[in-house]
Ligand code: PEP
């Protein structure tokens with residue numbers, strides 16, 4: 441089976457009736473990036489920049505960051521690399537920037553931290569832009585957005601960073617900017633958010649945790665963390681429809697995209713890109729190559745009428761097994 445999956449590397453993720461589904465990867469370390477290319481990744485949908493920050497015992501300097509980002513951009517060029525601005529807080533902390541809160545998942549995390557510390561944000565965005573000189577395959581993505589003001593403020597800082605980068609003599613294009621949809625409020629402002637940026641990407645891990653009010657890391661409530669809960673699926677459908685109504689592409693970069701059953705449903709919903717851990721990519725590709733888009737559409741229509749996440753999950757599992 442492993443040999444079969446390896447053989448898929450050069451083949452497109454295309455259904456039996458010719459629907460192409462771009463499969464991208466999530467990275468953090470440069471080793472993830474190299475492994476991803478081996479597995480036939482077509483781009484990076486989520487580069488978690490907090491990973492290199494966690495390897496240090498102080499904030500990496502602008503030039504250190506530039507070097508780290510350059511490696512990612514060069515490795516994938518000409519394919520696009522979506523760099524997420526620092527997403528600390530919640531379950532991700534830096535020893536040299538402790539955040540102590542009673543409710544870290546509802547607290548100071550992601551864009552909230554960097555908008556309160558524009559100096560951290562500006563250094564990071566300038567480092568990304570400088571790293572992209574001559575390659576121009578950078579996209580920048582904002583985590584944990586819960587209202588439009590955060591996007592407007594972040595865009596303002598990003599334009600400023602671009603001007604400063606040009607003034608320093610770098611010849612770089614303005615990258616495409618995107619927003620992560622991972623807070624329920626963002627689902628209901630999907631069109632307003634889409635109007636402000638170039639692309640959207642769903643963080644289904646956080647979106648599921650916040651929709652269901654279930655800590656994604658708490659084993660005691662793990663059985664309530666249902667990736668296929670009808671509320672999650674309906675939210676995912678609202679997001680893709682809203683993004684497309686504004687003619688903006690939308691991807692999923694949470695774990696659901698790397699789950700073969702999730703990938704089939706997301707494709708049927710109309711998602712433009714699925715971004716996953718490289719380990720899951722060959723399996724997802726092989727499932728997509730084994731079904732038709734029409735079959736996936738019918739499955740989605742049936743699933744969207746169901747009322748229980750457990751029934752949905754076992755139904756999909758069953759039909760996928762039957763389909764081989
Ligand atoms: C997500 O929330 O789905 C996501 C991709 O981001 P992270 O897992 O890094 O929070």
Ligand code: MG
Pocket residue numbers: 583622643645646
């Ligand atoms: Mg997240």
